[in-house]
Amino acid sequence: MSWRWLDLVDGSFRTWPAAPERPTPRSLRVDARAVEPGGPATWVSWCRFEGEESLAFDDGAVTAALRRVVAGRWPVAVTTALVDWSRIAGALTLGTSRRDVEDDPFARVFPRTILEVPSGSLGTIPAPTGPALTRYGSGNPWPWDRYAGQVA
Amino acid sequence: MSLTLLDWRRRVAALYADVRRTSEAEPIAALARFRAGRDELFTSHPDRPGGPRPIYWDHRPDLRFEVDVDTDVQPARLAMERSDGATVPFTRFGRVHLPIGDLDVYWLDSYGGGVFLPFRDATCGTSSYGGGRYLLDSVKGADLGGEGGRLVLDFNYAYHPSCFYSDAWACPLAPPANRLPGPIEAGERMA
Secondary structure, X not given: OOEEEEEEEOOEEEEEEOOOOXXXXXXXXXXXXXXXXXXXXXXEEEEEOOOOOOEEOOOHHXXXXXXXXXXXXXXXXXXXXXXXXXXXXXXXXXXXXXXXXXXXXXXXXXXXXXXXXXOOOOOOXXXXXXXXXXXXXXXXXXXXXXXXXXXO | OOHHHHHHHHHHHHHHHHHHHHOOXXXXXXXXXXXXXXXXXXXXXXXXXXXXXXXXXXXXXXXXXXXXXXXXXXXEEEEEEOOOOOEEEEEEEEEEEEOOEEEEEEEEOOOOOXXXXXXXXXXXXXXXXXXXXXXXXXXXXXXXXXXXXXXXXXXXXXXXXXXXXXXXXXXXXXXXXXXXXXOOOOOEEOO
């Protein structure tokens, strides 16, 4: 698995390959599967702090949102959006209907925008197979699903 | 960790031992005893996980299967991250073919080992936990039996993982191969 930088530029999502430097001042790291074209999503819940604020990766509000995401009906994709290897500043949730994304638990943590996008423009992430937690120093957006993949 | 946890494990193992002995001959009574025993553990045992008391769908005789395990599968070693950064390794050692869909069967690749079978279905996120349920987890006593290389898979005994009950737990959840397309309205459910 890999991650990519993501930013909302003039109302459209733009992505860049993983790299140490942020390509734009407001870009965030997301799970690359969420922004890989070809998925069925047509609605997006884009949660993001307005400024440069961010939360620790294990902030209680973030952990609670992750648990609510896992407990509920999984949409097309969910990924946290990271500033760096330990700070979170938002999340991206993709669905095929407005209802899929309206109840996004991350909207209780970050300011949120709901956007409509063309089908096929974004990707898919299957429901995670690991626990609803992230780990310090991983630098990887949740779900970063190692359990789903062959390790050796 | 403690003698009370040992007691919890013994009592869970005894519930499943009773199921293995009696569920084929007297399925409704066996299920009722299992649920009563579980209710008692969840309401009074010092090591109960907390949270809501388990509730269940009615008995579904059509969702009990005894099947061969198809071991002609590519072994895949999987790792699930734990909260402390370590990983819990599993190996897929077989696949079962059921009228309701196919499921991979895993072996817990750490001390003691054990069979592990988690699944998701179309009830997840609405009438059951979004993270799915477990059917077998033999290291914790959840073993429904089966002889001669066969496994009993009775979805009336499907149960929510501990992370459904308490934030203190971090559970492995069903991988993509173990997602059943239809609703499995049997076993433990949400209100």
